[in-house]
Amino acid sequence: MPSTAVTTTLQVSSELDLPKEKSARFDGDQFFWSYTEEPHRTRRQAIIKAHPEVIKLCGPEPLTKYFVFAVVALQLICAVLLRNSPVLSLRFIATSYIIGATANQNLFLAIHEISHNLAFKAPLANRLFAVFANLPIGIPYSAAFRPYHLTHHKSLGVDGLDTDLPTPLEAIFLDSILGKAFFCTFQILFYALRPMMVYKLPLTQIHLFNIIAQIAFNTLLVRYAGVKALAYLIMSSFLAGSLHPCAGHFIAEHYVFEQISRIAKDSGNLVPVPETFSYYGPLNMLTYNVGLHNEHHDFPAIPWTRLPVLREIAKDFYADLPHHKSWTWVIWQFIWDQEVGLWCRVKRKEGGRKVGGWREDELGSNELKGIRIPGVQ
Template structure:
C-alpha cells in the first residue's frame, strides 16, 4: 500500500462558523447556554491537590511505583488540568480575563512545564484558522508528518513526545503572536518556583512522578488519543472534526464534545452535552468515537492513518472556487471566537 505523502488540502472554509450560523437560526434558545462556570476553579484545586499529595506520598516509596501511579492516577489528574487551562483560554471561568489567566497558571503547576499562558495565546487561533499551518498550532508540521507518516513505531514515539512536538510548532506562529509578555514571564517564574519547591522538599521521585504523569496525560495513553479524535480524518476526508461520546468525558470535562465546542466556544464544558441535546439533528449524522483505547490502537496499527491524515488549508479559511460559499463565509461574524 502506498503511503500518504500530503495532507488533505481544502479550499473551503472551516466548517464550524457556517454550522454555528445555521444552528443559531434554527435554535436561537441555544444562546442561553453561553456563559461561564466559576466552579471549575474547584476542579483545578482538587486536581492540583491530588498531584501534590501523590508527589508527597511517592517521594519516599520505591521507584517501581512511579510508572503505574503516573499512568493510572497522575495522567488523569493532569489531563483534567489541561482541559481546565483550555477553559481558561476561552475565559469560561470568570468574567475578568486576568482571573482566568491566573486560574490557568494555578492549573499549570503540576504540569511541570510553564505553558498555560502560551496556550491561551495560540489556542484561539486554532479556532479561528483551523488547518492553516502558520496559525494553527494543533496542525502538524510538514516535517513531522513526513518523518512519522504511518509507521507504528513512529506514531507511538510521536504521541509519547507529543508535548515536545507541539512546542516545536510555536516558532512558526511568532510573526502573528507575541510569544513573550509579562504574563508569560509570570507563568515561568511561578512554575520554576513551584518545581524547585517540590524538588527541595521531596527530591527526584516527586519530580519524576509529575513529569511522567504529564507526558502520559497528553501522549502515549488512551487520553492521548484525544488528539487523534478531534481533527484526524478517521471517518473519510470530508469530516475534519469528530466528537467523542464516551465515559472519559468525565475526565475530559466534556471536551470530547468537540464539534459542539468548536461550533460554540463560548459555552462552558458543563453545558456542551446540552448543545447536542438541543441541536441533535446537526450532530447525529456526523461520525464520532466512543472509545479512546480503540482509537489509540487504530491510530497506531492502521496503515491508512498517519500524521498526514489531517485537512489543511492555506487561504485563511476562505474558499476561492465557489462564489456562493464565499458569500456565505463573508457574511459570518468575525472569526475570533467570542469570549
C-alpha cells in the same frame, strides 16, 4: 470493541462548489486541502438561527475552579507520598500512569477551558488561574497555550497558523507503523515544541509570570518534598500525553480516519472532508467534555457542563456527523491502520488570524463575534 474508530453517515458528493482545477494538492503533499470556509462558523450560524436559545448557554462555569483546586491538591498529595519511592518502582510508575497522568490530562483540559474565559468573568482572573492550574504539570505552558489555541480556533487548518497541524516533515518521517507509534508515545513533546517551530509569540507579562511562578513552585516542592516529588509531576505530564487512554483525544479531534480518508482519496480530493470529530464516551467525565469537539468548535464560549445541553438542543445538526466511540481504539487504529497517518488532516492556504500578545489577553476573547453573550461581554 468497535470494528472502526469512526461511526459515520457521511454523504459522498461527486462535486464541490469549486472549480475542479482547484482540487489539486499543494506541492505534491498528501494532506486534504480545502478551499471553503472552515465548517464551524457556518454551522454555528445555522444552529443559532434554528435554535436561538443556545446563546443562553454561553458564559463561565463556576464549578471549574473547584475541580481544578481538587485535582491540584490530589497531585500534591501524591507527589508528597511518593517522595521516598524509587522513580522506577512499580508503585511510582503505576501511580504516575493511573492517577498522575489522568489528573494532569484533566489539568491540561482545565487550562483549555480557562483559555476561553470559562472559569471566571474577568479575563485577567482566567489568565492567573490558568497559571495556578499549570503548577502540577511542572512545565510552564498555560500562557503560551492560550494564544496558540485561540489561533487554532480562528484559523482552523490554516497552513502556517494552526499549530495543531503536523508539519510535512513530521508526516514524511513518521509515515510508518513505527513512526506513528513513536508519535503517539511522545506526542506531548510534539505539541509542546511544534508551535515554536511554526511561529513565535512575543514574550509578555503573563508569560513571564507563568515562568516565574512555575520555577518558584518547583523550587519549593524540591526543597520541602524532594526531587522525586517533582519527578512524579513531570512523569505524570509525560504519560498524560503518551500511550494513555485520555491522550487519544489529541488524535481523535481532527485526524481523518478510515472510510472518510479512503473516500476522499478515491475521489481525487473532490469530496468535502470533515475537519473535526466528536467522541461520545465515558472518558469525557474526566476531561471537561473535550470529546464533544464539534460542539466545542461550534460554540467555544459554551463551557464543558453545557456542551451536552447544546448537543441535545441541536441534535438535528450533530446526530449524523462522524464521531468516535473509543479513544483507546483511536490510538490503536492510528498506529496500525495504513489508511490513517499524520497526512490525514484537512488544511487550507488562507483565512483566519493570529491571536497573541498582552493586549489580547487583557481584552479577553469573544468567540461569538457580533453576538451578545450573557456574562461574557
